[in-house]
Amino acid sequence: MITVYGVIGFPVGHSVSPAMHNAAFEALGMDCTYQAFEVKGERLQEAITGAKCLGFGGLNVTIPHKEAVIKFVKPDPVAAEIGAANTIDFKKMMAFNTDAPAAVDALRDNGVEIAKKNVLVLGAGGAARAVVYGLLKGRASVTIANRTPAKAADLASYMRARGDVFGTSFEGLPDKVRMADIIVNTTPVGMKWEDKPLVTRDMLDKTQAVFDLVYRPVETPLLKEAKAAGAKTVDGVSMLARQGARSFEIWTGVKPPLDVMERSARDAL
Numbered sequence: 001m002i003t004v005y006g007v008i009g010f011p012v013g014h015s016v017s018p019a020m021h022n023a024a025f026e027a028l029g030m031d032c033t034y035q036a037f038e039v040k041g042e043r044l045q046e047a048i049t050g051a052k053c054l055g056f057g058g059l060n061v062t063i064p065h066k067e068a069v070i071k072f073v074k075p076d077p078v079a080a081e082i083g084a085a086n087t088i089d090f091k092k093m094m095a096f097n098t099d100a101p102a103a104v105d106a107l108r109d110n111g112v113e114i115a116k117k118n119v120l121v122l123g124a125g126g127a128a129r130a131v132v133y134g135l136l137k138g139r140a141s142v143t144i145a146n147r148t149p150a151k152a153a154d155l156a157s158y159m160r161a162r163g164d165v166f167g168t169s170f171e172g173l174p175d176k177v178r179m180a181d182i183i184v185n186t187t188p189v190g191m192k193w194e195d196k197p198l199v200t201r202d203m204l205d206k207t208q209a210v211f212d213l214v215y216r217p218v219e220t221p222l223l224k225e226a227k228a229a230g231a232k233t234v235d236g237v238s239m240l241a242r243q244g245a246r247s248f249e250i251w252t253g254v255k256p257p258l259d260v261m262e263r264s265a266r267d268a269l
């Protein structure tokens, strides 16, 4: 009998996760399917219970449910500390966060070492929480800069037990960028065609690396600026594929075909 997997979110129609996971199942000859399900907040608990009762293999959880899900499914220690999860495993009935390790995997697989590096994280929302956690675990020194500085300070004080982290505003951003080895954008800036990047080529040089979590468009205005400055770039698809691959392994116990997943995500975008 076919095993069903899926992603729940709202909206979820443009998700590339079905393309990514179905390509992996096909490549490995597994009798499984992965679909996107639109679920509103008030039905989240019912949707999870329903999927469990129907014998689903597992679920990804995306915006806006990543924080709420841990009220209904016990988080593993990492997801509990981050305060958000994106993966439910029905066998263990546990929620995991694969975004945090995927951010680090994306950097490392693209040749960007993070240990002892100064990383400037732009944004202090849900995505930043996972990224900052992953970076600190990888022994980076992190500066969180945010439009609303109080949120950067809050996130930094929450994460301080994990490592060297500091919260600040966007004031004097060019100097903050110049002092960083790696710049990570966790804000949605770049998703809309009219968006002006927060960081421009004049602030960057070829010794730096720039990682944008935005994956639609794949080459964001920020990454264009980084390329123009000769900096190394890591795109959001790189992280998207790696969070998916880690979810796949949690559910199936099978080593995921990461190259197949990443290629299908790029094709779908």
Ligand code: ATR
Pocket: 122, 123, 124, 125, 126, 127, 128, 146, 147, 148, 151, 186, 187, 188, 189
């Ligand atoms: P996510 O879960 O994707 O991280 P979020 O929790 O809503 O989404 O966080 C969005 C982050 O992007 C916040 O840090 C937000 O800054 P504020 O805390 O000041 O709201 C940041 N952000 C959103 N739009 C932005 C913009 N146009 N310019 C700069 N920062 C922006």
